[in-house]
Amino acid sequence: MATTGTDLSRMREMNQLSIVWALRGGPPSTVTELAGRAGLSRPAVDVLVRALVGDGWVEVEEPGPGSVVGRPARRYRFRADAGHVLGVDVGVHKVLAVLSDLEGDVVRTLRRPVDPEAPPAARLSEVDGVIDDVLRSAGMTPAEVWAVTVGVTGPVDAAGRTSLSTPLPGWTEADPVAHLAARFSCPVRVENDCKLSAVAERWKGAAQDADDIAFLLAGLRTGAGLLLDGTLRRGHGGAAGEIGALKAVRWITAPDHLRNCPGIPAAAAPGEAAAWVFQAARDGDRDARTAIRRYTRDLAVGVAALVLTLDPQVVVYGGGFSRSADVLLEPLRRELARHCLRMPELRASTLGDESVALGAVRLALDEVDGRLLSDRLSAPTAPRR
Amino acid sequence: MATTGTDLSRMREMNQLSIVWALRGGPPSTVTELAGRAGLSRPAVDVLVRALVGDGWVEVEEPGPGSVVGRPARRYRFRADAGHVLGVDVGVHKVLAVLSDLEGDVVRTLRRPVDPEAPPAARLSEVDGVIDDVLRSAGMTPAEVWAVTVGVTGPVDAAGRTSLSTPLPGWTEADPVAHLAARFSCPVRVENDCKLSAVAERWKGAAQDADDIAFLLAGLRTGAGLLLDGTLRRGHGGAAGEIGALKAVRWITAPDHLRNCPGIPAAAAPGEAAAWVFQAARDGDRDARTAIRRYTRDLAVGVAALVLTLDPQVVVYGGGFSRSADVLLEPLRRELARHCLRMPELRASTLGDESVALGAVRLALDEVDGRLLSDRLSAPTAPRR
Numbered sequence: 001m002a003t004t005g006t007d008l009s010r011m012r013e014m015n016q017l018s019i020v021w022a023l024r025g026g027p028p029s030t031v032t033e034l035a036g037r038a039g040l041s042r043p044a045v046d047v048l049v050r051a052l053v054g055d056g057w058v059e060v061e062e063p064g065p066g067s068v069v070g071r072p073a074r075r076y077r078f079r080a081d082a083g084h085v086l087g088v089d090v091g092v093h094k095v096l097a098v099l100s101d102l103e104g105d106v107v108r109t110l111r112r113p114v115d116p117e118a119p120p121a122a123r124l125s126e127v128d129g130v131i132d133d134v135l136r137s138a139g140m141t142p143a144e145v146w147a148v149t150v151g152v153t154g155p156v157d158a159a160g161r162t163s164l165s166t167p168l169p170g171w172t173e174a175d176p177v178a179h180l181a182a183r184f185s186c187p188v189r190v191e192n193d194c195k196l197s198a199v200a201e202r203w204k205g206a207a208q209d210a211d212d213i214a215f216l217l218a219g220l221r222t223g224a225g226l227l228l229d230g231t232l233r234r235g236h237g238g239a240a241g242e243i244g245a246l247k248a249v250r251w252i253t254a255p256d257h258l259r260n261c262p263g264i265p266a267a268a269a270p271g272e273a274a275a276w277v278f279q280a281a282r283d284g285d286r287d288a289r290t291a292i293r294r295y296t297r298d299l300a301v302g303v304a305a306l307v308l309t310l311d312p313q314v315v316v317y318g319g320g321f322s323r324s325a326d327v328l329l330e331p332l333r334r335e336l337a338r339h340c341l342r343m344p345e346l347r348a349s350t351l352g353d354e355s356v357a358l359g360a361v362r363l364a365l366d367e368v369d370g371r372l373l374s375d376r377l378s379a380p381t382a383p384r385r
Numbered sequence: 386m387a388t389t390g391t392d393l394s395r396m397r398e399m400n401q402l403s404i405v406w407a408l409r410g411g412p413p414s415t416v417t418e419l420a421g422r423a424g425l426s427r428p429a430v431d432v433l434v435r436a437l438v439g440d441g442w443v444e445v446e447e448p449g450p451g452s453v454v455g456r457p458a459r460r461y462r463f464r465a466d467a468g469h470v471l472g473v474d475v476g477v478h479k480v481l482a483v484l485s486d487l488e489g490d491v492v493r494t495l496r497r498p499v500d501p502e503a504p505p506a507a508r509l510s511e512v513d514g515v516i517d518d519v520l521r522s523a524g525m526t527p528a529e530v531w532a533v534t535v536g537v538t539g540p541v542d543a544a545g546r547t548s549l550s551t552p553l554p555g556w557t558e559a560d561p562v563a564h565l566a567a568r569f570s571c572p573v574r575v576e577n578d579c580k581l582s583a584v585a586e587r588w589k590g591a592a593q594d595a596d597d598i599a600f601l602l603a604g605l606r607t608g609a610g611l612l613l614d615g616t617l618r619r620g621h622g623g624a625a626g627e628i629g630a631l632k633a634v635r636w637i638t639a640p641d642h643l644r645n646c647p648g649i650p651a652a653a654a655p656g657e658a659a660a661w662v663f664q665a666a667r668d669g670d671r672d673a674r675t676a677i678r679r680y681t682r683d684l685a686v687g688v689a690a691l692v693l694t695l696d697p698q699v700v701v702y703g704g705g706f707s708r709s710a711d712v713l714l715e716p717l718r719r720e721l722a723r724h725c726l727r728m729p730e731l732r733a734s735t736l737g738d739e740s741v742a743l744g745a746v747r748l749a750l751d752e753v754d755g756r757l758l759s760d761r762l763s764a765p766t767a768p769r770r
Contacts, residue, residue, distance in 0.1 A: 155726065155727075164726040164727060165726060212620070212621050224694075226694070226695075228613060228618065229616075231614075233613065233695065234696075235597070235695060235696020235697070235727075236597050236696050236697055236698040236727075236729070237696055237727040238696070239693070239696040239726050239727045240694065240695050240696040241694065242693045242694075242696070242726050243690060243693045243694045244693075245693055245724075245725075245726050246686070246689055246690055246693050246724055247724075248633045248634065248686050248690075249633065249690070301631070301633050304631055305628060305631055305633075305634070305690045305694065306694055308624070308627045308628045308629075308630055308631050309609075309611070309625065309626065309627075309628045309690065309691055309694045309695065310611075310618065310620060310625050310694065310695075311619075311620020311621050311622055311623070311624040311625040311627070312620070312621055313621040339630075339631055339632075340630075341540065341549045341550060341624050341627050341630050342540075342549060342620075342621075342622040342624045344621070
């Protein structure tokens with residue numbers, strides 16, 4: 001049977017990719033080490049890795065003077081700084097941008113408060129400002145960014161628009177993809193904040209060992225994001241995880257139990273009120289503990305709806321309230337056990353409020369991998385839309 | 386770069402598989418046709434297809450006397466009867482077995498009623514009897530069956546056991562895999578009935594065009610099965626789709642609205658009572674229409690929980706009540722629209738009560754494909770556990 005030229009060139013490309021995957025995220029390696037890891041012959045790896053150096057995906061680490069007999073072997077490393085990606089969290093109260101290299105190491109982070117009432121144009125202008133400043137501080141231009149992912153509150157459709165419901169004022173009028181496309185020629189994507197947080201928890205957070213994950217973004221609002229088999233579930237129209245919209249599950253009113261707890265200082269803002277209740281509960285305050293019990297009782301109905309629908313391995317409790325997981329997780333676990341046929345593990349988020357931007361970075365890296373490092377291998381350069 | 390002998394033998398196997406896939410489910414084909422479909426050269430396909438005939442996967446259809454100039458080309462067909470699989474539905478009231486060939490065409494079907502109160506040993510003995518009879522009628526022995534899948538009511542764990550809850554009396558004591566392993570040396574699998582029905586609806590039913598599907602098994606009990614990206618979701622412990630266990634969604638009591646409808650003949654059995662209500666509604670009876678409105682109102686809360694969690698493309702209304710979809714679907718759609726952010730398509734099942742056994746056949750075929758027709762190609766013989 002004939003092996004065609006196309007087959008061979010395809011096989012060479014696959015082998016080049018396996019070298020890139022073997023180098024990325026690992027220490028600098030010798031040809032012998034790479035041959036072992038990729039299951040290829042040394043001479044083949046030698047040819048492949050030289051081509052990768054020529055293209056710019058890989059760089060040589062020349063050996064220092066050897067202290068043992070014979071010349072130490074040359075090592076090769078993946079050029080993580082061949083490109084960069086941006087993850088941006090557009091929240092009600094803040095804009096947060098994270099610049100990362102191709103290995104997912106964070107290069108720069110910049111956060112700036114936004115007026116919660118800001119209309120879309122003003123909010124997008126803040127986004128522009130934060131992106132400009134984070135790139136400037138890294139000495140980079142938009143042309144050097146390979147992918148941008150933006151997280152927003154509320155369900156997002158395939159075009160990056162928000163049409164069903166959102167707490168961002170006027171945001172159904174916004175077209176963030178079109179707005180950012182004016183300055184970025186690379187792929188720009190918009191995704192729901194809870195979904196991005198779920199991705200981040202599996203990447204760098206509390207659920208790195210799990211494939212089936214329900215993530216809760218818990219604060220004055222409650223949302224959910226789902227990963228199954230390690231893959232983000234968007235839903236057919238981008239509205240997966242929106243169980244909180246169902247009145248029967250009481251997520252909309254659950255935080256009222258915290259707001260209405262007796263003893264909260266009159267001057268406390270809504271966010272401060274919840275923090276006061278959590279601290280009071282730590283200090284043994286009965287009213288605070290009752291408020292938490294009622295909050296978790298109502299929250300548990302919606303969590304149980306997710307669990308009974310999907311039977312995930314892990315539920316991650318994240319978002320602003322997750323800083324107080326010490327007083328929330330046990331009551332939530334008890335309430336949840338009353339509803340579930342099979343209890344998942346309940347864990348607190350370890351990423352705090354950077355989870356949305358980190359998940360955005362992860363999706364941007366996936367975009368780069370999908371275009372440059374999966375099907376075929378091009379020279380390293382910013383992908384275009 | 387060298388192409389090793391292992392690479393070439395692997396490539397040959399992949400090419401053989403692509404020929405099998407190109408033949409299966411299609412009409413008998415010539416070498417030229419196959420070469421076009423599989424993207425291989427004619428000489429290569431000629432070698433591959435002769436080897437497949439030698440192994441027994443493919444058979445030759447000799448051309449008849451040509452009516453045109455020249456000798457007509459030989460055609461090849463996949464040997465669908467090289468092996469068979471069994472799908473068995475073990476319900477509260479019946480056992481139903483479906484015997485199918487390797488193309489999924491049904492060869493024999495046998496249904497027998499079971500005492501709803503039958504304990505596990507008696508129920509398994511009925512299963513044995515139905516399987517014996519369906520095989521005997523086809524002139525086959527258990528050794529000729531390549532995979533068996535059994536559907537039961539209630540969540541099923543990875544070992545095929547039912548531990549969380551089940552309406553089959555005493556079934557938590559049953560070990561159907563071990564029981565059937567006594568006579569079948571091929572793989573035996575047990576799965577939840579709603580999950581199997583969902584699989585069947587995508588294979589041969591109402592949702593062949595969809596990838597993200599929520600299936601409702603609606604009758605005196607209500608259950609759900611989920612497919613995402615065309616793949617059955619079992620959940621981490623086999624309990625996906627069990628939203629009906631959540632009291633807040635009222636699935637357990639929803640059918641009571643039908644049972645309690647005024648005017649039902651006193652002698653009617655529970656199943657007949659519902660059928661009476663559906664017919665009365667068709668005839669314009671106000672009480673019957675009210676009962677249906679209340680039933681669908683309560684059902685819709687749980688369906689909305691599924692929809693808001695997963696945002697599927699299609700919801701299939703199946704199970705015993707789906708025969709009356711003409712009076713149920715519109716009220717259900719109206720109620721559902723009150724809860725959902727994005728409405729899925731709502732469709733009635735087209736498979737009736739064979740859906741569980743058909744889904745079992747599909748999983749059994751997947752088992753065969755996974756073992757014989759995906760990674761490597763062996764000669765056609767019943768796979769062993």
